[in-house]
Amino acid sequence: MIEFIADKYNFWIAIVLMMIGFYAIIAKHNLVKKVIGLNIFQTSVFLFYISISKVNGGTAPIIWHPEEHAKVVYDNPLPHVLILTAIVVSVSVTAVALGIIVKLYKNYGSIEDDEIKIRELKEPELDSK
């Protein structure tokens, strides 16, 4: 049992991180905390991708000296490339989210989503742009 857990520890960490991120997205009212939760959630998927690309005894897929290192085992480079793209996507999502939060703060003076809903109900349809 212990071996089963220890053997696949990186997948367990990915699952735990994912649940932490999911909890933050669902339970927190502060919008910045929600964005941080989203980041943790996405990072867990990056960890998962990196884990599946690991080859036993493999090293980083970089060619140094082809004649000396002819028998070197490399990790699978493709998931690394894929996740690089996904990281860029995640950074853009965070940037857009933070931009929206700045605008929300300017319009409502708050970044708590329950607070924003209450203010919207009190004084709706204010054209403040």
Added chain:
Amino acid sequence: MIDFFTAHAPVLAIVFFIFGALTAPVLGKINNSLSYYCALITTALSFVLSVYLLVSVYNNGPLEYFLGGWKPPYGIEYRADILNSFILSVVSFVSLLSIIYGYGSIKAEIHEKRRPAFYSVYLLFIGGMMGILITNDIFNMYVFLEITSLAGYALIAMGRTRYSYMASFNYLILGSIGATFFLIGIGYLYMQTGTLNLTDLAQRLQGHFDTNVVLVAIAFIIVGLMLKMAVFPLHFWLPDAYTYSPSVISAAMAGTSTKVAAYLLIRLMYTIFGIQAGFSGINFSGIIIVISSITILAGSIIAISQTDLKRMLAFSSIGQIGYVLIGTAMVNKYAFAGGLLHILNHAMMKTALFMVAGGFFYKLTSTKINNLKGMGRQMPFTSTMFLILSLSMVGIPLTVGFISKWYIVLGAAQSGNWIVVPVILLSSLLTAVYFGRVINTLFFKESEPSGAENLPVKMPYSMIGSTAVLVFLCVFFGVFAYLPAEISLKAAESIIGAMPWK
């Protein structure tokens, strides 16, 4: 020159948009209206290109394009078959008409300084969807899905009310969760097969459908995509997003974005998962039929209680996406063709309805149903268009709404899914209820003097014209349904017949 365009047609469908999105803000520095014409020309060119692709694929069979000359298992493949080139034409047509419509409404709703950026993001939004449709590489689909979504968040945030930002933020959170689920699913599929090309995946997955890895992958992908297409219990982002965005964006989004997610699900269900096989003892077709039945009924029922016209149309959209899903989930040629036809028909109807709602907004600066009293007399032409579109949504014969429902019911009867028939009839009835309420307000209620009714605001010709084109097509394709029905039947045959493990 023409040779160059025809040889590289699949990739040009996206390159146009990326080029246009980069050019529009630069042209906006010189003259603000130049960036509008840039967006117009780009969407028009891509519409011509997608119609060319559709005709070519219809006559000569699927078109393959290898990026950089790398063959499929290693390189990225773009592939146009009759299914995706049909939806490609629908998407580019809706985006073209929306940008023509926008000539009038953008001037009223978006500040002059923001317009070049708006056109740039709009082009990215449409270009991302074209990318999802045409690529045959599953990771490429994820990247384009995120491009579309990111552009979509920005477009929604450009709405006139300050709550637009909150709507956009909620969509961002839920959309990112959906896309991340899709990404996890791709990871599991890659773990099992070591390939990302759809055709290759389909071959290598055979015989591995019983493994837990593939089952988990399917679960993640289906839930993620259902979040993106706003199937009933996962729909919470959609009503706010459609209600608080600018009129052009509600129109373009209602016609395109959820349908592209539906295409993605259909493509994966049929090409790699093999929905009709019902593997591991799980009846996927049955599960999706039940989910979409609930979606159809719930969307219609919630729409009845709405007080805002745009919000009502948004809930109606949730119900209508259920038709697409239910038609394509019953593994039957006619039902599949009905679902595909509903992508075209609903894109025309709902885009036109949101355009009409934008017209009311232009006049009244409000879309509350109570404020529409007596508008039938003040805006007779727009209100009549609304009436025709409502009849089409209900599914009265001689309109497009009837054609797709007819095919879905026909397919349900053929494949023995009798539960679908009462669901569709009941939903038509509910649709009649909530559109009837608006029509009653428009034509039969005395207008209360609120000061707005005598404003000398005239809707610009670009807004009326583009709506009228869609309304005309709704009736035209309802009477002469031969052409779209033929294309979607052929697409259904090619998708359902092409199953190697059937």
